[in-house]
Amino acid sequence: MMWTSAELESRLLAVLARSYHHRHPFNRRMHDGTLTPDELRVWVANRYYYQQCIPVKDSLLLAKLPEDARREWITRVLYHDGPDREHGGLSAWRALGRAVGLPEGMLESHDLLRPGARFATDAYVNFVRDHPWFDGVASSLTELYAQRIMAVRTVAFETHYPWVEPEGLAYFRSRSRQAGVEASGALRLLEEHTRTQADQERIVAAVEFKCSVLWSLLDALDAVAPEDLPDDDDLMPSEPVAPRGSA
Numbered sequence: 001m002m003w004t005s006a007e008l009e010s011r012l013l014a015v016l017a018r019s020y021h022h023r024h025p026f027n028r029r030m031h032d033g034t035l036t037p038d039e040l041r042v043w044v045a046n047r048y049y050y051q052q053c054i055p056v057k058d059s060l061l062l063a064k065l066p067e068d069a070r071r072e073w074i075t076r077v078l079y080h081d082g083p084d085r086e087h088g089g090l091s092a093w094r095a096l097g098r099a100v101g102l103p104e105g106m107l108e109s110h111d112l113l114r115p116g117a118r119f120a121t122d123a124y125v126n127f128v129r130d131h132p133w134f135d136g137v138a139s140s141l142t143e144l145y146a147q148r149i150m151a152v153r154t155v156a157f158e159t160h161y162p163w164v165e166p167e168g169l170a171y172f173r174s175r176s177r178q179a180g181v182e183a184s185g186a187l188r189l190l191e192e193h194t195r196t197q198a199d200q201e202r203i204v205a206a207v208e209f210k211c212s213v214l215w216s217l218l219d220a221l222d223a224v225a226p227e228d229l230p231d232d233d234d235l236m237p238s239e240p241v242a243p244r245g246s247a
């Protein structure tokens, strides 16, 4: 028996309430105001890679979508890329980079990108590339919660990190509206193509997968960056050491 739309939605919201990245310790520290300026910069730099990959995964998805859905979905790519480098979501994220004091070019260089954040983000792109469009569209449904997190985050920045230039927060403000529009569009499209409860279960599974992507990205920020470890000479002998007991 298929679930009703309301039942499906309440199952998705239950997954998000349990596993969305608003619950992650790093994100909770961000909202509590206890991140250091450098930790906030690392978050912005690593999330920039995620932002760069969103229009890439949406372009992969576009190629699989039915015509009517493609017409609507293409607006997501245009939202992030904008008509030129000075406008659009990625440009707004670069403004956030400047607002937190990252030097020009630092986001693009990926110098602060942690290996785990890259793997987590790439896993999302690969998931969308390797699965039917139905699962790819479903995996975007974490956006059902994105609207709320943007609102909380904007207030947290204004309250706890007043040193961040306010122009940097434009992305969150714009996204708060956009995420709601996108999530309801995605839900509508999925419902039009849902035939069985197994289809509905695929939607829930895709959202669970996506929560693990976002969670892993934040896990990676707590890890020590390779360049912050002691000098290589202190960790590895320059000459190979023969194992004990060998001739």
Ligand SMILES: O=C(O)c1cc(C(=O)O)c2c(n1)C(=O)C(=O)c1cc(C(=O)O)[nH]c1-2
Residues within 6 Å of the ligand: 054, 139, 140, 141, 142, 143, 146, 149, 150, 175, 214
């Ligand atoms: O900052 C966030 O918490 C957050 C979360 C998500 C999300 O839930 O995947 C997205 C975004 N931001 C975002 O800015 C964005 O453009 C976006 C696109 C998508 C998607 O899956 O297509 N998620 C998200």
